[in-house]
Amino acid sequence: MTTLHFSGSYRQDDVEFLLTPMALEPILDLAEKERLIQSGQRHYSEMLSPESLPSPAYLALFQSAFAANRLQMARDCLRLAALIAARRSGPVTLVSLARAGTPVGVILGHVLRQVFQRECCHYSVSIIRDRGIDANAIQHILAQGHAPEAIVFVDGWTGKGVISRELRQAVHDYNAQHGTAIDGGLFVLSDLAGTATCAASSSDYLIPSSILNATVSGLVSRSVLNAQIGADDFHGCVYYEQFEAHDQSRAFADGLVADALALAASDGVPPAKAVDSDAMAARSQAYMAQAQRDYGVEDINLIKPGIGEATRVLLRRVPERLIVRDTTAPDVAHLLLLAQEKNIPVSVEPALPYQAVALIRSAVDG
Structure with missing residues (x-):
């Protein structure tokens, strides 16, 4: 060892x-x-x-x-x-x-x-x-x-x-x-x-x-x-x-x-804010189901919600699509640059519960 x-x-x-x-x-x-x-x-x-x-x-x-x-x-x-x-x-x-x-x-x-x-x-x-x-x-x-x-x-x-x-x-x-x-x-x-x-x-x-x-x-x-x-x-x-x-x-x-x-x-130390885990879990599950329907994604592992996960996809996987809530938000500027450099389509969904989501391209079904 x-x-x-x-x-x-x-x-x-x-x-x-x-x-x-x-x-x-x-x-x-x-x-x-x-x-x-x-x-x-x-x-x-x-x-x-x-x-x-x-x-x-x-x-x-x-x-x-x-x-x-x-x-x-x-x-x-x-x-x-x-x-x-x-x-x-x-x-x-x-x-x-x-x-x-x-x-x-x-x-x-x-x-x-x-x-x-x-x-x-x-x-x-x-x-x-x-x-x-x-x-x-x-x-x-x-x-x-x-x-x-x-x-x-x-x-x-x-x-x-x-x-x-x-x-x-x-x-x-x-x-x-x-x-x-x-x-x-x-x-x-x-x-x-x-x-x-x-x-x-x-x-x-x-x-x-x-x-x-x-x-x-x-x-x-x-x-x-x-x-x-x-x-x-x-x-x-x-x-x-x-x-x-x-x-x-x-x-x-x-x-x-x-x-x-x-x-x-x-x-001083900022007070702890209660995180509503149940609400976050429900939001996550609802969005994943919706994204599977809207984009025809069978494998849930191909959906990566949140800025951190979307960044990983665009840096080291084969992205199918980048979805953002607001293209003018500074927090997604790096994602839009990566999508432009790699010629990845970008969709805008104003009701997106996250700032960004990335979809990985399916390599199996055709």
């Missing part, structure tokens, strides 16, 4: 990735990748799309989004840290879900230590749809002496709730097998699906870290689980050393931490 401390491009005390750095050739033909995934011949976790640096125009949109939304994200990080501190007594073990959860976990760790005076450590682990959480990583965390009840699972947002449900089931199974009592609930900044245990908000706003890939997540790829990973290994990842000169990871997290500390000093 991998035991070497691996922090990607972050500082050692920011995070320990419980991932196995590996060499993996990306699948260059995205259409072929989609065909393999959707036909069931390959699982999405076995392959990676190529990652490239953002264009100057796209990077400018990231900087603009960061300037516009950093205070909202900082406030939500502060609020989520307060919710964690209220629910956990004693030391906190943050376990972020690689990789969208990693920047959030880094920020939360600093805020918990500096604002709430909590002893806190942060690991980032792999969870994969249909394959569960990396049990070797959980075993490693417990072997370091961390109490099971101190563990807090963290991610950036929920889309339609697949990963939060996967997490709950995987941790339930782990507890049953090992006699532990780990809380399998997910803590997020924004819960669009109504499936998180704890969330700072339920609004579909542009979380700036969702715009970039590795260059805001410690230069680490999405996690990989294929034949190269042994039974005792952590799930794999690729470290993009070639992007080091363009890395935003530390600067992004440091900026958000500074904002959160300034907010705490000037305004």
Whole structure:
């Protein structure tokens, strides 16, 4: 099992990735990748799309989004840290879900230590749809002496709730097998699906870290689980050393931490806002059913609601269509640029319950 401390491009005390750095050739033909995934011949976790640096125009949109939304994200990080501190007594073990959860976990760790005076450590682990959480990583965390009840699972947002449900089931199974009592609930900044245990908000706003890939997540790829990973290994990842000169990871997290500390000093900790999970879940289910009808989508996995999920689709999948509520909203500017660059049709639905939704092109039915 991998035991070497691996922090990607972050500082050692920011995070320990419980991932196995590996060499993996990306699948260059995205259409072929989609065909393999959707036909069931390959699982999405076995392959990676190529990652490239953002264009100057796209990077400018990231900087603009960061300037516009950093205070909202900082406030939500502060609020989520307060919710964690209220629910956990004693030391906190943050376990972020690689990789969208990693920047959030880094920020939360600093805020918990500096604002709430909590002893806190942060690991980032792999969870994969249909394959569960990396049990070797959980075993490693417990072997370091961390109490099971101190563990807090963290991610950036929920889309339609697949990963939060996967997490709950995987941790339930782990507890049953090992006699532990780990809380399998997910803590997020924004819960669009109504499936998180704890969330700072339920609004579909542009979380700036969702715009970039590795260059805001410690230069680490999405996690990989294929034949190269042994039974005792952590799930794999690729470290993009070639992007080091363009890395935003530390600067992004440091900026958000500074904002959160300034907010705490000037305004105090923002009160927790009740998130109506039942209403969010009902909204999510109603929209998914409607989108399946309106666009003739049989496989619900091809519908990706919310800005964060839509961004992932346009960056690394084969999109069929981008749907937005308002083309003039600053939060969707980067999506419209990506759609233009990739010649993806855009539909406008003023009654859309999210700011954006992306549909993945079906590679199976003709």
